[in-house]
Amino acid sequence: MINKTIFAGNKMSIFMLALGFLGTLVSCKSQEESDSPERPNIIFIMSDDHAYQAISAYGSQLIETPNIDRIANEGMLFENAFVSNSICAPSRAVILTGKHSHINGLVDNAVRFDSTQVTYPKILRENGYQTAMIGKWHLKTQPTGFDYWKVLPGQGHYYNPQFRTKEGMVLDSGYVTDLITDFAIDWLDEAKEKDQPFMLMYQHKAPHREWLPTEENFRAYTQKEFPEPASLFDDYEGRGRAAKEAEMRISTHMGLTNDSKIHPDIVEKLGHKDFIDWYSNAYHGNLDRMSKSERAAWEEVYGPINEAFEKADLQGDELTKWKYQRYMQDYLASIESVDENVGRLLDYLEENGLAENTIIIYTSDQGFYLGEHGWFDKRFMYEESFRTPLMIKWPRVIKAGSKNKDLVQNLDFAETMLDAAGVAIPDEMQGLSMLPLLKGDKVEWRDALYYHYYEYPGIHAVKRHNGVRTDRYKLIHFYYDIDEWELYDLQEDPHEMNNVYDDPGYSEVRENMHKKLDELVEQYNDEVKVPK
Ligand code: SGN
Numbered sequence: 199m200i201n202k203t204i205f206a207g208n209k210m211s212i213f214m215l216a217l218g219f220l221g222t223l224v225s226c227k228s229q230e231e232s233d234s235p236e237r238p239n240i241i242f243i244m245s246d247d248h249a250y251q252a253i254s255a256y257g258s259q260l261i262e263t264p265n266i267d268r269i270a271n272e273g274m275l276f277e278n279a280f281v282s283n284s285i286c287a288p289s290r291a292v293i294l295t296g297k298h299s300h301i302n303g304l305v306d307n308a309v310r311f312d313s314t315q316v317t318y319p320k321i322l323r324e325n326g327y328q329t330a331m332i333g334k335w336h337l338k339t340q341p342t343g344f345d346y347w348k349v350l351p352g353q354g355h356y357y358n359p360q361f362r363t364k365e366g367m368v369l370d371s372g373y374v375t376d377l378i379t380d381f382a383i384d385w386l387d388e389a390k391e392k393d394q395p396f397m398l399m400y401q402h403k404a405p406h407r408e409w410l411p412t413e414e415n416f417r418a419y420t421q422k423e424f425p426e427p428a429s430l431f432d433d434y435e436g437r438g439r440a441a442k443e444a445e446m447r448i449s450t451h452m453g454l455t456n457d458s459k460i461h462p463d464i465v466e467k468l469g470h471k472d473f474i475d476w477y478s479n480a481y482h483g484n485l486d487r488m489s490k491s492e493r494a495a496w497e498e499v500y501g502p503i504n505e506a507f508e509k510a511d512l513q514g515d516e517l518t519k520w521k522y523q524r525y526m527q528d529y530l531a532s533i534e535s536v537d538e539n540v541g542r543l544l545d546y547l548e549e550n551g552l553a554e555n556t557i558i559i560y561t562s563d564q565g566f567y568l569g570e571h572g573w574f575d576k577r578f579m580y581e582e583s584f585r586t587p588l589m590i591k592w593p594r595v596i597k598a599g600s601k602n603k604d605l606v607q608n609l610d611f612a613e614t615m616l617d618a619a620g621v622a623i624p625d626e627m628q629g630l631s632m633l634p635l636l637k638g639d640k641v642e643w644r645d646a647l648y649y650h651y652y653e654y655p656g657i658h659a660v661k662r663h664n665g666v667r668t669d670r671y672k673l674i675h676f677y678y679d680i681d682e683w684e685l686y687d688l689q690e691d692p693h694e695m696n697n698v699y700d701d702p703g704y705s706e707v708r709e710n711m712h713k714k715l716d717e718l719v720e721q722y723n724d725e726v727k728v729p730k
């Protein structure tokens with residue numbers, strides 16, 4: 199700001215001088231601007247329920263994902279990326295708004311997104327970006343802030359899915375992951391011809407439950423066997439009621455019909471019962487969507503699996519082990535398609551000279567349990583679901599093959615994209631721009647993350663909780679119909695088997711973590727009272 203006193207009397211000449219100097223500065227700046235590289239394009243790739251344990255860049259023991267890995271190899275892999283509320287629609291709302299769930303209002307999957315809010319696509323669009331949203335949306339209200347959108351209604355379907363468009367619902371034939379990529383490339387083909395930069399949200403349904411792969415991939419993956427996680431038969435000793443009462447065990451709560459793909463008649467004949475009755479309707483609903491030839495290929499592979507299952511008549515742990523294998527076969531086969539299609543998109547960008555100045559972000563809406571603690575699904579602040587994969591490629595800025603260990607969160611994505619595009623970040627956004635991290639700059643970064651999950655009572659019965667995580671410790675408060683605290687020392691107990699909240703050896707840590715939680719509740723303006 200120019201000080202008003204500068205206009206007084208004999209200071210005028212100094213003022214004129216200063217103006218001249220300023221003028222030089224301004225002209226230097228505009229010179230620099232005209233030389234500066236064009237604003238980057240952005241492609242935000244998000245899959246649904248893709249666990250970092252199922253990405254080879256994170257050292258997966260289960261699958262090779264060479265195409266997704268390209269993003270990390272040619273860019274930066276984030277080794278400590280987390281969400282703020284581990285469930286689908288809430289995560290998406292946090293990403294769009296850069297605000298925690300309690301501020302953007304979308305606390306659980308039942309809430310409709312208030313689409314009048316400020317979102318990063320809207321801001322980019324106002325600042326000259328072409329914007330599009332293709333794939334899974336899950337926010338119920340119509341997408342806003344996009345020149346073009348084509349989204350799945352609700353969870354969408356794997357085979358021959360419907361899509362919502364501005365013109366109404368359309369039915370497409372094909373496999374959902376391939377279709378979403380086809381539509382994305384079609385849009386890019388037009389966008390690349392215009393002078394404006396583009397921002398595309400390219401969001402897969404896969405590998406969301408109930409894991410229906412393509413023929414090629416189910417043929418291959420039903421032949422495979424996978425290592426079991428050490429805690430597949432976790433008895434939840436050492437933790438509180440929340441873990442014990444959650445309904446997401448492979449043994450009990452996973453469906454033999456919808457999830458394991460066994461015909462409901464066989465399930466009944468063997469005396470088994472799915473945890474929820476509608477599972478068998480979902481089984482039929484999914485298969486009924488297939489064309490005649492798709493169904494024939496399916497029967498050719500899953501028919502013999504059904505026959506063998508009937509013959510083996512498995513019980514107890516043997517049945518759980520079998521369900522785990524079936525789960526991994528279909529889940530990972532669905533990821534195989536995501537990987538192939540990400541490769542197709544990356545190839546397209548390279549072939550069209552777009553790779554150099556396009557930021558590619560790969561992430562998931564949250565993490566997922568692949569049998570750890572005996573579970574599938576997500577929701578908990580425990581590591582597997584609190585974490586999310588994150589890798590970013592931007593050849594102009596990011597050093598290839600770099601790795602980052604800072605505590606980053608999906609709360610930071612909007613701010614990062616705006617910053618990278620050279621657009622101001624609104625004060626109301628609560629996350630941090632990761633741009634300095636992408637550049638490899640040494641900066642002061644946060645030392646703790648805030649988390650808050652709300653969807654209870656609800657499917658999978660994961661109790662409401664909030665908490666804080668530092669690089670070493672995690673404090674969680676389960677509340678609502680319970681009032682229990684858990685504290686984990688992630689260095690000593692990385693798999694979170696032992697709650698040390700009441701261990702006298704941790705009393706100081708406990709106090710510090712309580713303090714941090716109070717600070718974060720205040721900083722993020724969450725109304726939750728944190729009783730000690
Ligand atoms: C469905 C799934 C649940 C899952 C929720 C939320 N059941 O209800 O297992 O937790 O979606 O998932 S299913 O058999 O219908 O697939 S989310 O990713 O959308 O939050």
Ligand code: CA
Nearest residue numbers: 246247286563
């Ligand atoms: Ca999800």
